Amino acid sequence: MNHFAIxxxxxxxxxxxxxxxxxxxxxxLMCYNCTYTTVLGFEVGEKGCDDAFSATGISKxxxxxxxxxxxxxxxxxxxxxxxxxxxxGECVELNRFxxxxxxxxxxxxxxxxxxxxxxxxxxxxxxxxxxxxxxxxVKY
Ligand SMILES: *[C@@H]1O[C@H](CO)[C@@H](O)[C@H](O)[C@H]1NC(C)=O
Numbered sequence: 643m644n645h646f647a648i649x650x651x652x653x654x655x656x657x658x659x660x661x662x663x664x665x666x667x668x669x670x671l672m673c674y675n676c677t678y679t680t681v682l683g684f685e686v687g688e689k690g691c692d693d694a695f696s697a698t699g700i701s702k703x704x705x706x707x708x709x710x711x712x713x714x715x716x717x718x719x720x721x722x723x724x725x726x727x728x729x730x731g732e733c734v735e736l737n738r739f740x741x742x743x744x745x746x747x748x749x750x751x752x753x754x755x756x757x758x759x760x761x762x763x764x765x766x767x768x769x770x771x772x773x774x775x776x777x778x779x780v781k782y
Pocket of ligand 1: 675676677
């Protein structure tokens, strides 16, 4: 197989996979729901909620929006995984947005079942697919 064929297969498979992930969000989407933070040296919440994620003891909730992972960096570092409900509006991707001096918030949104388990990588699948397939379309 040449590179074009390999990339074309990748695009088709990826398109179907992403479709499947979207289809799930109209049904019974489940998201991990947890918080882990350290306040004045005390640990609050579930340690497994932090990176690297460990699902043991982490609760799952049904969600009518998207699953989200939020990370605070700065005075009070925290990791949150939850449902971004439809009521809250669109789930916006944030990449170390500065909320005050030295404090940053990141938010990653996704629409597959329990998809808010991962680090940033899985959330960038859509970006990767768009990049590869876009490059392909330009080249051929
Ligand atoms: C999600 O977890 C938070 C604490 O991290 C809790 O306050 C909230 O009630 C939970 N939500 C649901 C729907 O269980």
